[in-house]
Amino acid sequence: MNSAQVDAYLRRLGVARPRRATGGALCELHLRHLQTVPFENLSVHLGEEIVLEEKRLLDKVTAARRGGFCYELNGAFGALLAALGYEVELLAGRVYGEEGRLGIPYDHLALRVGTADGETWLADVGFGAHSHHPLAYAERGEQADPGGVFRVAEAGPDAAGARGGGEAAGAGDLDVLRDGRPQYRLETRPRVLADFAAGAWWHSTSPLSHFMRSLVCSRVTEDGGRITLSGRTLTTTGADGARGTRELDTDEEVLAVYRERFGIELSRVPTVRRRNPS
Template identity: 55%
Template sequence: MRFTSDAVGMDVNAYLDRIGVARPGAADAEHLRELHRAHLEAVPFENLGIHLGEPISLDPDDLVDKVVRRRRGGFCYELNGAFALLLEALGYSVARVGARVFRTPDQLGPPFDHLALLVGTADHDGPWLADVGFGRHSTYPLLLGSRTGQDDPGGRFTLADAPDGDVDVFRDGDPQYRIEARPRALTDFAPTCWWQATSPESHFTRAPVCSRLDGDARISISGRTLIRTKGGAREETPLPSDDALRAAYREHFGITLDRLPGGA
């Protein structure tokens, strides 16, 4: 597989500090797993910028600035875009690939609907499907070439061959998305990213959401509700005031907001 690069100069130590991980001694699968989980726990999946009227930029410097310096999160193009830069700086080979999300079991979204990563390691046991930008998904990277079930804290994942060399990803038997095997440049995702961030038909423009992995659980804010999920249990806590909502963003996601996103 051919890998592309959008590498940018960055403070790798600052990025690693952001996710609470020491610099890996090797660009191998073991450290990839550690980096993947740490990113999911530290950097939230969130669309607050869309509802705050902030520009969504896929420029590599802007991605690093948002995730590392501003200590924010983002949606798939931003999170996997930034994570790819970190992995490349650490010596991993990374292919950015487009994916089409299953809207229903029989209906796929458009091309470039999602950005995922295929990662090559120094121990040559991959490539691995890495995805820190799909909300609820696998905690650890998935072995791209495996066609047997892969058990993960996030569920049982299965990869299956699809037409034209594509690969379908299933979680607990439900189709998630179809990966296009051809590597892409990050700029290829810019038109769909713009549509996702601006169109009234995009589910990202409908309501603000912020979510991250929290150990074996997931913690989220949807609108004005704090949600904790673990296993099959779900606990909802209303956030009735602006102060309560701001405090929840600070406490659970490290996000300090001068103003609240529209729709919250």
């Protein structure tokens, strides 16, 4: 990233350039990313190609003022952090599904981030409803966060099998848990962005992918709650857990919510592309 790209990204987040690559600055960047850059899969249903190249990701987040899913959001955020002086490594994860089953290889992308003050964090702005702040990478106890109580745990040989339907963990694998439930399993070997191309392709084309079966656009709100537009259903959740939903009747209402609540300008309302499993 060049200096102009960094400045454009920081303007999107609404934050000043940090003086040093500290843990405190990382926490602010992480939260502001969740508040301003939506987790969304609109490209899948608008017929837009998802390309895991740094410039394409940066252009989508800054120039187009869009969001994306994990590969795009954490890919772009990782590039920003590296340009700001953080040590960034991409980690591959597999998301826990029904009955403790793990998803495909390269199912998820998260970031291991080293700071100028010697700390190591697990940053993830691409998992939807997750931690608002980075998690201490080496901490194995509970970590309280506005998004829940999280824990980074060693994934033992029978960690998944004990939950039913899982797979034995690889050496050094980590499980990330939220409120006692496993969210995803991370490999600790660093990867490069191109390694995730097959995962991005599968999630954006396979009828077995949940991204192909539904529409989502979601972000953390300034009060610590969450707002989500799923198709025509608008859901708001307060920081206290109070939840409200309403159905949007017209295309104009849908486009207005994308524009006013998520900062996304669309020329047409995306609809789920129907495909039958082969």
